[in-house]
Amino acid sequence: MDTLMDVATLRDRIDSGRRTVLLDVRWALGDPHGRDHYRKGHIPGAVFVDLATELAGPAEPRRGRHPLPPLEQFQASVRRWGVRGGDVVVAYDDSGNMSAARLWWMLRNAGFRTVHLLDGGLAAWRAAGFGLESGDDGGPAVPPGDAGLSDTALSEGAMPRIDAGQAAAWGRQGLLLDARAGARYRGEIEPVDPRAGHIPGAVSAPTTANLAADGRFLPPEELRERFSRLGVRPGVPTAVYCGSGVTAAHEIAALDIAGFPAALYPGSFSEWSNDPANDVVTGAAPYAEGSAGGD
Template structure:
């Protein structure tokens, strides 16, 4: 199944919607850490017909230490949101943002996890649409409610207990910036560093300079260099389970698979019994439990 669609193909798909018989629902997931103004950005300019999705309230439940900063919302709540965005069974969905799909991948993963298979990311995000010289629309879209039926558990995931041993029995990738992995800075969580055994694999390494994903062969080479091997359990985490979904998408583009740790580091580090490692190595003799 395709993970990506480019701007020209999306424009053609939207123009030919009446001919194909399949509706395309375009969703704008404008969100970035430290920028709470995604909806304002959307109102100023978005892909025509795109519906805004609020990551903080529609793709996450309330933050709580035991589950992290962006815990997955209940399945019933997510289905209600998806219907409000206008998604019906049989539709195709394309998600994008203005940050190289770092936020939109969260929606992609959640829909796939909910059993909705026809969902793709706009490769390069809104920047690619602009670069193609395509029109933007202003204001808010008001879609007709959809009737989609969603489930859960269709994508592999792990919990904190499994994350604790993942580095020993398989490969645990940390998708955050390298300086956060090393514990040099930590802008939001109470402890700095990484889960013992994790390998640093920043999501920025999945991208070309223009914000589009690297070619499948390049991505495969990257993940094999990081330690990916067929038959070896692989999982990904980040700060709160958002950008880790971008890494899952990159792995899929490469023809590989991995589980997501939804609670990620924000869940892990709040539990004082969990060790946190600083430095560039997966393990350290100086793991900090407090």
Template sequence: MGTLMDVSALNARMASGQRTVLLDVRWALGDPDGRAHYLREHIPGAVYVDLPTELAEPAEPARGRHPLPPAEKLQGAARRWGVCEGDTVVAYDDAGSTSAARLWWMLRNAGFGTAYLLDGGLPAWRRAGFPLRGGLEQAAPGDVTLTGGGMPVIDAAEAAGWAARGVLLDARAGERYRGEIEPVDPRAGHIPGAVSAPTTGNLDDVGRFLPTEELRVRFARLGVDAATPTAVYCGSGVTAAHEIAALEIAGFSAALFPGSFSEWSNDASRPVATGPEPG
């Protein structure tokens, strides 16, 4: 299994006619116009994936802002995107893979091993001078069969005690971890015992993942090693998938808390810590 594909490798695949399913997952908190961005320009052949409706169920306090959909819903969506058994899927966005990683993680969790993130995403494709196209593209229906349980997950009860036995990483921006701001969730702060590890620290200054050794050093400084159980959360389980991808590049495995802080903070019985320390 791989994690990343660079733009030169993708362009070479496309030029040689190797079957590749390209999925455009442009979405960001505060920017609901991913589809409009896609229609304006995208990598030729890419099919648009709507994260809020295709990669999540409707928000509910007990499950967070972006609950994971059941396997059968993801399978139906993947077939609409044209995914067939044996395909190579490459997902991208224009925000350092922070939304595309949600799709990557979900496909891997569903038992689909040949899913990759386009390293650097659309900006890297543009910088390389490769072609772009506008308008809507639709794929012939696929036949992929998806299951579930391919990636480790934890629930809120496990997250509550995780720091006592391992490392719990908070992938949100530092100011949200510290409780200085909270733009969307009911309470500000972090899960007690969690360590601040913003996803921005996984990327270089042009939005590509850091080299393997640099990521290993980063996570080692945060307490991660091969013998220590690691889990990750964010606001709603989206950017936490990006952290899991970065950990995988560095050679570590980690569990996802799908409901993340949006689920945790909706339960008034669960404590919230503030400040720069785990608490």
């Protein structure tokens, strides 16, 4: 299962008329105007995906800021987007796939094998000189009840994940990666969650270090070298968290490209830090890499 699709391959699929469902996941922490950005310009045929309402349930302290939505809610969204079983799905955003990776992970978790991230996202499409269209959804979405979508019955559990109890012990049996900004990991700042710091035993691994300067993922060999330096090894159970389970999916995509499986902690630090029974530690131990951030 290829995690990435490059813009030349996507353009060729579009030009040749091969069915491709394009999903635009424009979202960033502190910027709730994804739909407005989409309306101003998106890849022709792309359908807008609202991360806050379609890729997450309502925020609550015991589950975090972006808990995974109920399966039936996600299935209704997938049908709205026009996705059928067996479709080739390509997700993108305008921030190095930091938010699109959430959709990639959720579809993979639901059993979709042919879902990809557009490497470099919207910036790579623009850089290649390809045009955009404006306005509202112009993609393959079909009205609810269309019989052609009846085969889109989702399952879940195809991707590994852990809960808070497992996260508490993970550092003793494997490797727990913290995908947030180094400054948030160290507890120097905390803009959104109730306590600053990190889960005991976690290793700092900011998501932005997965990307080259142009927003594309580093080559597999460079990602393997990066994660090996952080302690990732074959046979060592690896799990990832971030602020609310969004950019941790980006880390899991990068690990997948590098050839390493990893589990997601969906509640992430927003869930963890809201429970006073959970310890939070500050400082650079056991390791701190970089200072760029996640959600």
